[in-house]
Amino acid sequence: MRLFLTTSLGQIGAILRAASSTHLINSRSSAAMPRSFNQAACNTCRVRKVKCDEAMPVCQRCSKAQRYCDRTAPVPQFHNNTSREDAAKPDSTAASSAPFPAPTNPRRALQNPSIARYFHHYIAHIAPWYDLSDASSTFATRLPEASLERALPLSAILALSAVHMSRTSAPSARAAAEFYHGHCVRLLIELTAGDYGDEDAQGLALASVCLLRSYEILSEEVDPNRHLQGAYSLAAHRNPLNDYPGSGIRAAGFWNYLREDITFSLFRQCPLKIDLERMPLPVRHDTDQDRLNTVSLILGRIINACFSSTVTEEAWAFLFGMLEDWRSGLPSRFAPFAKTDRGLGLALPSIWMLRDCHAAALHYRLVSTTLLCTHATPERLPDLRALLDDDDDRAGVGITALDVAESLALDVCGVAFTTDAPAVQVNSFGPIAFCARFLRAEPARQELVRRLLACRRSIGWPVQRLVADLEAEWRVPTARATRDDE
Known part of the structure; x- marks a missing residue:
């Protein structure tokens, strides 16, 4: 475990050094001789000013040092003219001249x-997004x-909160968002295992990068996926047999990273x-949120299988059985307590769930079933229909893969907008991105677009990318989206 702490903190520093390399290099250019820009070198070696052997996908220098070998394009970050020494002194003249109070003294800031x-x-308004699968909030x-004592989580919280307010209620908050994002990036760059040698500190780093992932989405029209890559270096090295069932900041950060990774994969189909x-599936579920975490692991496995290669009959049966075992073990309270096929004259169904985590669990079950549907043989379609709600009349109607996929897509959209909870809707964008491609009825498509655009105003999420992708999918024959209904 100690090795994990050293490795992952070094890696997260490397990815974030690359993200802010433009500023770091420019700020030192006057004191150093100019160097030629080698585009084949990784950003990690470039920022550390060491020679890169350009090996792919990981250069030898990063491999030996156990650092993250980053090859993403560096982007401009907030330029803070305060030196590192001054930034560490809240009472310094440089710190006092900053446009906002530095996070180095959280209580004073x-x-x-x-x-x-911003903190409140x-x-x-934002923390519930991250506590969707965490009974401890x-x-x-x-x-x-x-955050009252540590600058790293405070700067991440302030950056995300300010950028969210800039998109929903106060455009002027954008300057504060950029200021604290810049501070958070620098604090992560400077983080080492010697600074934080305990599990809580490891969790604070992962949680902070998870917040920066949402900052990244809210602040840019095109999703660059930089901070999700940075979070990988913290999440991927967990001990799967011992760590993930635990509680605390690190476990909460892991589950959030997993859901963010799932969302990105459903958008990009990768x-x-x-x-x-x-990572074995948990056999103990103390809370309803634990059951959501379990189906998150199941969906993750299904995504990796379906988007990596052709799914064999044996693999399909294994994944289907894993999903069915989880569904059959759910308490009855996970089922919708009310359902209307076309609620209030609308084109999408109304599906009422008891709790937000139940809605998210249903979303993941529906998108898992849809993924299996796209790789199912005709002989397997009755098995898929059995995964639909037992009291759902459509369970016996869909006779083709497209029928089943469209039925699932309607339910995905219905759950998201009937629940009308920001945490559920933010988590639903991935399932909607993948499943709503199978909507064939124009009224359902139009209502979905209308409701998504309303989310942009209320939640601040840049849903225009999702709408554009869906409209592009709807312009091509839907039959190509499945295995031609073999």
């Missing part, structure tokens, strides 16, 4: 009314508590960054 408002906005409780094969 929070005395600023605007900063206090995170707790009240770690991101709403323990993470803010840690495998996860993390390999879940060695």
